[in-house]
Amino acid sequence: MRVVFSLLLPVLLAEVWLVTSLNFSSHSPEAQAELESQDLQNQTWEENTWTVPSDEEEEEYWLRTSLQQLSNETSNFGFSLLRKISMRHDGNVIFSPFGLSVAMVSLMLGAKGETKVQVENGLHLQALSQAGPLILPSLFKRLRETLSSNQDLDLTLGSLAFIHKDFDIKETYFNLSKEYFDIEYVPTNFRNSSQAKGLVNHYINKETRGKIPKLFDEINPETKLILVDYILFKGKWLTPFDPIFTEADTFHLDKYKAVKVPMMYREGNFASTFDNKFRCHILKLPYQGNATMLVVLMEKTGDHLALEDYLTTDLVETWLQNMKTRKMEVFFPKFKLDQRYEMHKLLQQMGIRKVFSSSADLSELSAVARNLQVSKVLQQSVLEVDERGTEAVAGTLSEIVAYSMPPVIKVDRPFHFMIYEEMSRVLLFLGRVVNPTVL
Incomplete structure (x- = not known):
């Protein structure tokens, strides 16, 4: 599986575009024995339920504190990632901790066992995830809804999934991804890579209002699924600079x-x-x-x-x-920043390794998951700051x-x-x- 995480953020006084795309293709079947031996923590979404406190006040308090914990840990994950980036270069930096976390948590819906646990730990979210297998998607959904409902913030979030026409995606993953991340599925023939590239770029260009006209230069014909998350933040200074x-x-x-x-x-x-x-x-x-x-x-x-x-x-x-x-x-x-990072290399340094290997367990995503792994997570960010505002x-x-x-x-x-x-x-x-x- 090949993952391409392209995050593009024009921030006009902080206009920010974040596009995260995860691109899945096959890996060899040799890892089958190892995968079959991974019973530890191989929980399925159907086998587990998440129960919340019955009392409304307790539930509201629990939700508020959980969202605060999610925000804190996502920030600490971002600071840890900044330190990893600084080990590679000491120049300008721009990336989205929130965007990367959303992308990886949506991927976690398809992961099991040690693959899932490593992602949780790497994102600093292992403590929160103990409340139930759907707690993290639920909290991110609530947070996304809260951010999107703030009209003055002018923040737009969305998700797309380009799925190969004969790829056997599990119905449970399909339903959960729509429920928690509101993913719009687009049937795609990746075997015709040129046509697929045009279709994917067209959709992303449309959804990002022309800000990202050409996200992909090429697409691997072995691709089975590309997940795309995008965020637009058109920030205007409360009081502009003249x-x-x-x-x-x-x-x-x-x-x-x-x-x-x-x-x-x-x-x-x-x-x-x-x-x-x-x-x-x-x-x-x-x-x-x-x-x-x-x-x-x-x-x-x-x-x-x-x-x-x-x-x-x-x-x-x-x-x-x-x-x-x-x-x-x-x-x-x-100033204007334009930065691109191979996040998969940084994530591996933070302990998220299995999902990028031939032993990745993505069996909640597809019945043929033994042939799937993540190859890349790319993030591209553009930040522009100037005087403009209301x-x-x-x-x-x-x-x-x-x-x-x-x-x-x-x-x-x-x-x-x-x-x-x-x-x-x-x-x-x-x-x-x-x-x-x-x-």
């Missing part, structure tokens, strides 16, 4: 090198804090719809990579609790003492950013900008 104040300014790459970048400027009320231990500024740049870009700027140029070893949900929560809103001047660079929200600014000078945060050196939804705290995107002038 382009009239954008000017070329210096961005320090390190102690010795610098580049010129278009630097945006705005004076207004901003929430921020300073971490004395790590010597960094943390700044909130809010979007409409209760989403936020959190910017983390080290006090000294060149210290940004050292911070990554300590990034956790608890640390970010501490920053948010210590935020104070005051009148400030903020200088923030315009008109500033009218409101009364807090009074400033006469003659006092507002504090200044100038983002003119490498920084990290997180884009998350405020209510759920779900980490939609995570990255760093080392050089705003390169993709």
Whole structure:
């Protein structure tokens, strides 16, 4: 099985496209003996049920705390993945922890035994999954519904499945994938790879409103199934930067090198804090719809990579609790990132190995699953940040003492950013900008 996870996020002030595609093809039958011996934890969806507390208040409390735990662990998974990426290169980074988690959990519906357990552990979701085999799909469904229902957030999520015309997919997997991920199935003849490529690209181009016209350059004719998840986040600053104040300014790459970048400027009320231990500024740049870009700027140029070893949900929560809103001047660079990662290599380093091997157990997906494995998980992300947004929200600014000078945060050196939804705290995107002038 070949998995292609293509995540494309144009973020116009954070317009984000996430496309995840998992592409399945055959592996050799030699692994049959090993697969048949894997009885441990080989639970089927039909054999297990998930029961929730009967009392409505207890159920609501349980759901709220479970969603918070899901959000926290997805964020910690993202921070762990960032550290793995940093071991390979120290340049610009952009990816979606939420998007990758959704893709892998939808795949888990078809997995059993050690294959499924490794995915749960790698995603940091093993504790939550103990409540029942469908708990994770149920929680992700609830979270997706909550995000999609926020009209001001302007977040669009969807799933497509391109299935080979004679591929024997299990009815249970088919029904569960539609119920929990609302997957739309499209019959496809992968034997005619050229025609299949055109069909898949056409659908994705249509669903992403022309943002991704050509996701696939080629498709393996042995492909049986391609799962595609996409997310569009068209974030608009709650208060936009005025382009009239954008000017070329210096961005320090390190102690010795610098580049010129278009630097945006705005004076207004901003929430921020300073971490004395790590010597960094943390700044909130809010979007409409209760989403936020959190910017983390080290006090000294060149210290940004050292911070990554300590990034956790608890640390970010501490920053948010210590935020104070005051009148400030903020200088923030315009930038665009375009990054592509072979996530399967990183996931294997995090312990998710079996699903990528000939001994993968995907027997909940298909009766012929002994011939299936995942070969690739690719993620491509594009992030663009500029001045655009709706008109500033009218409101009364807090009074400033006469003659006092507002504090200044100038983002003119490498920084990290997180884009998350405020209510759920779900980490939609995570990255760093080392050089705003390169993709």
